[in-house]
Amino acid sequence: MREKLQAKIKEVVSEIFDVEVEPVISVPEEQFGDYSTNVALQLADQNHKAPHEIADKIAKSLQEKLSDDAESVDIAEPGFINIRLSVSALWERANETETYKPMTYKDQSIVIETNNPNPFKDLHIGHAYNSVVGDTISNLLGLGQAKVHRVSYHGDVGLHVGKSMWAILRFIDGDPDKLKTIPETKRPTFLSQKYLEGSTAYEEDASAKKEIEDLSQQSFVLDDPIFKTVYEICNSWSFEYFDRIFQSIGSRPVEKRYLERDADNAGRGIVESNIGPVFTKSDGAVIFEGEKYGLHTRVFISSRGLTLYEARDLGLMKLKAEDFNPQASYIVTANEQKEYFEVILKAAELIMPEVAKMTRNISTGMVKLSTGKMSSRTGNAINIGWLIEAIKSALSSRKSSHEGQEQTIVGALRYSMLKNRIGSDLVFDVNDAISLEGNSGPYLQYAYARSRSILAKVTSESQELPGDIDKDERRLLRKLGDYQNVLDKAVSELLPHQLCGYLYELAQLFNQFYEHNRVLGDERENIRVNLVRKYSDILKSGLDVLGIPAPDRI
């Protein structure tokens, strides 16, 4: 409908004024109509004519051209043209919407790095946020008809591994079988405790520091049998834990896990073979002089000969390009890495321009806590497991059944992370995240369950619709037809909050409708059931994109 309208306006303008324009069409407040355009104001600017006159001419001609689709075409000061759709056009638009799929990324292979927690360490809200955002953006890409490859990247080598292994090796005291004494459910806690022990020792004990540094080296070579055995067991514990947690917050599994170990080799090769043209040596280190390009100068290979994150990221870019032959590659990270990635991409541009060109860092903003105080044990971070328990206990304080509780938790958590624009910081308020009311995931799930409950009770079979429509019905139908525009925008800009905002407004309208209008047993039952059905389908499909389950009963 929007395209149709756009074409007609273009046609009209071309006929009357003999100019080519790409008319901007927006959805105004309901009182003004269903669509609005400011072409007259744009033309007035160019032609130095009164916008009102121009608008008048366009509106008259447009009214004729649209015939059955427009109920009215009005002008409003200073020169807006407002179009009010006919009832039949509104239904047509809503029907289109139900089967609509944006084609934004059609036939593209796209690889996206959705999360990157390090084994041996614990997961906190920041990891959950990254996963939820990365997963939802992947869903949007998929909706835009891309072939999406979700991947993750993990720091399985380096200092943090040394810290953990130092404490773990002391615990097993030469006997790897001691790990078997740790029950499966305690493994994540065990690992995070050992990491904490190692970190503390590293700070406070000089001899431990030396040992930890040696163990860090060992993580690269793995030539000590006991180290290797223990390392591999604990690594697998971590990955099992990650998979379980990410699945429990509704994120789909990754297709491939990349390890720094692999990126290390690839990255070293790239950097070393480009010393001279791209990289230079300085104080024994291999650096990239980003300052030449207005960026930061960064070290890629340290003076001790070790690759740093910079070199490994170059290697990773190459590996991903080889594995998936993508047209686009996204890396979702917190924005503290934004300027870092600008440097990496600049260096990559000089070495492998085609890879650099398609790679984009989506920076998410940092997760901050609204309350200063947090668990003293985990420092200033909120552990994901703790958060899930908090939502669970908020739920059980309700009298309702526990049916669908898991889904409600996912809904509350994901929605609280997705409803704000990606890029600005997320001030994480636990009370907000566990909220079941207002602009929240559970509000949407509840509004969905209500509609399903009505539909389950429908007995009449007649599908014949009356030609007229009342005010509340029209309002709901108007909103339903908006869905495809919202999808277009959310998909092309990769902004899930656009969809959140729309679904919330839609659910609000439905709840208002529900409050003031009887559906079943009313003389207008047919038309209303039809609306409820469309509403229910659209809400479910939107929640699905957000990775939020929509159970029939909650």
Next chain:
RNA sequence: GCCCGCGUAGCUCAGUGGAUAGAGCGCUGCGCUUCGGACGCAGAAGUCGGGGGUUCGAAUCCCUCCGCGGGUACCA
């Protein structure tokens, strides 16, 4: 210091060139539950950080100042 980002109601945020700046939470009052009250209705609450500029039109673009956050050579 330099670079990047942000500043909208008490709090958390939408709105990023168009019409009287919107929502949730919180606050005040109401509906007391007939298709599910995890709901609905009404109300109070704003120098859109300050100042200047561009424009028919600015929260939105430009300049400047203030405040906050992040980055800034061997962490990731």
